[in-house]
Amino acid sequence: MTATTETAAPAAAPQRRAWWRGNLDLLVNPAVVVVGLGLVALYASTVDFDSVARRALNPAGLRRQTIEHLVLTGVSTLIVIVIAVPLGVALSRDAVGRSRGAVLAVGGFLQALPPLGVVVLIGFWLGFEPSSMILALVLASLLPVLTNTVVGLRQVDDAMIEAARGMGMTAWRTLLGVELPLAIPVMMAGIRVALVLNVGTATFGAFIGAGGLGVPLFSMLKLFRLDAVLVIASLVAALALLVDWFGAIVERLVAGRAS
Amino acid sequence: MSEAVDSVSVDEGRGGGPRTMISLQQVSKTYPKAEAPAVRELTMDVPEGDIVMLIGPSGCGKTTTLKMMNRLIEPTGGRIVLDGDDVTDVNADELRRRIGYVIQQVGLFPHLTIAANIAVVPKMLGWDRNRTAKRVDELLHLVGMEPGQYRDRYPRQLSGGQAQRVGVARGLAADPPLMLMDEPFGAIDPITRERLQDEFAGLQQQVRKTICFVTHDLTEAVKLGDKIAVFGPGGTLEQYDTPDEVLTRPANEFVAEFVGSGAAVRRLSLLELARLELDEVVISTGGAPAGNHPVVALDDAGRPERWLSVPGTDQPPPLVTVPLTGTVYDAVDVMLDAGVPLVAVVDGDGESRGALRWQTLIGDLRAKRRRP
Ligand SMILES: Nc1ncnc2c1ncn2[C@@H]1O[C@H](COP(=O)(O)OP(=O)(O)OP(=O)(O)O)[C@@H](O)[C@H]1O
Ligand SMILES: [Mg+2]
Secondary structure (H helix, E strand, C coil): CCCCCCCCHHHHHHHHHHHHHHCHHHHHHHHHHHHHHHHHHHHHHHCCCCHHHHHHCCHHHHHHHHHHHHHHHHHHHHHHHHHHHHHHHHHHCHHHCCHHHHHHHHHHHHHHCCHHHHHHHHHHHHCCCHHHHHHHHHHHHHHHHHHHHHHHHHCCCHHHHHHHHHCCCCHHHHHHHHHHHHHHHHHHHHHHHHHHHHHHHHHHHHHHCCCCCHHHHHHHHHCCCHHHHHHHHHHHHHHHHHHHHHHHHHHHHHHCCCC | CCCCCCCCCCCCCCCCCCCEEEEEEEEEECCCCCCCCCEEEEEEEEECCCEEEEECCCCCCHHHHHHHHCCCCCCCEEEEEECCEEHHHCCHHHHHHCEEEECCCCCCCCCCCHHHHHCHHHHHCCCCHHHHHHHHHHHHHHCCCCHHHHCCCCHHHCCHHHHHHHHHHHHHCCCCCEEEEECCCCCCCHHHHHHHHHHHHHHHHHHCCEEEEEECCHHHHHHHCCEEEEEECCCEEEEEECHHHHHHCCCCHHHHHHCCCCCHHHHHCCCEHHHECCECCEECCCCCCECCECEEEECCCCCEEEEEECCCCCCCCCCCEEECCCEHHHHHHHHHHHCCCEEEEECCCCCEEEEEEHHHHHCCCCECCCCC
């Protein structure tokens, strides 16, 4: 269901101004990234890296590892959404009753496992490859999306649902047209948590041959090239910030006018 | 549920009074795990085109009754016949699209514009864009909101009163013959509420719906209702009659208490002048006494100017008027204020519609039948 989207022409101008004013906070995040990376670059330019460090920091390699890192994060988060959202919808139904708590408890258990342990175990079990890493990431970040989907849907005012059903909307239509749109802000918050979590956890991909920025990070750590570690760790942090920023933008676009 | 009840009382007019729009027959509802029923063997016929006000103390089953009519709640006993069909036989979602529903908490969808909120049911019924847009504007006009100004707003940009109006407009959207309204003016300050009630009464003059209207407010029930259903504790129907009957002849102790027995003055504010058999006034240019009736002189515009003679007084008192839209309470207020034994009642154009005399007031006030 879509709202009537055609906005009257005269209303458009003030609305755009308000849009910018309302979203200025979105500039903070990239500003921090730019300043932070700038400072790190400034520091790096004063350091005389040896050949080992220089090999780890070569731009082409870092670019490839960044892309690997993003793919791990993106694919695992997508899978999390595909699994957790329908599951959350199902769990949010009234009929589910008491088993809701049980399922969320299992999710909480998965969440509490140390990620590195899970990564290595799954690596030994399913092989040292990116798909194992993606499975590990899915397990590690399923819970926030699941919980927030359930919470987001449960907090929708009963009056909305009663109004919808009372006007003759079917249960499906109520879900798609009323409940989900109203739950989106909470659900998106969960998805952002999952994204950021996955950026961090994806560094462990280095241990099971899944690539990513963890590869140079941990090798430099092992070789005690701490200046290089600093640079790569800053990249990971910047990536997490940017991914969160991306989530914030999507959230604004999707949730947009609902409040 | 008894299949044997085939003598469903759906009388088709023809001297038998108006058609029945919705008929509750021995309807009961016991919620799961509850010991006592929330609604107990309720039997009630709602005539087409009437407003029936459901009133009673909190928790007596008004909302439950309303929701059983559109099957948001399934009755545990009895049957409900809508326009000749047993409602339990039809698809609940389709049934509800034929019944306007205004819920107690307004329940506008915050993520949709006002226009989209109103258009929910038309959209489900597959109306095309143009027809829907026209209908939305028409309804906004109807509830007194400028479409150009409000159409594209979001519910959070409305005041409480405006939101309630949009709620009513949304209920009316697909022009359903039957409307269920659960305290539609519940959470509104008394002044706005009164204005909304007036507008609503005017609206009903235009749209002539059959309306079941839940309220907590006796004044509202008397003002808007063609009939009042007084519910008592335990979900029983204590009295189902016209407002005048309920006020003047409460069926039992409970109803008497509920409508405020002893509070005679309070009752005055419930009696609208328009509903009363007013004292006749003779319009005259001369000064001759006209039997038992007061005689009034008119000004050039045809409005009452002064009393020429008033039975029972030697010297005619000064003339004071009250509008026909006022209540007996207003009339008494004016009488006491001006120290006069009678007031002239005038309509919107200022023309005389009769008088209300103190003698009549303390003697024999008679309500006239509404809509003869
Ligand atoms: N979903 C439910 N489950 C169990 N009991 C309920 C449910 N809804 C209402 N009841 C009970 O049924 C009775 C009637 O409730 P109902 O909502 O119909 O009252 P009401 O007359 O509308 O009250 P109010 O004037 O406060 O709105 C109450 O005792 C209430 O506690
Ligand atoms: Mg109620």
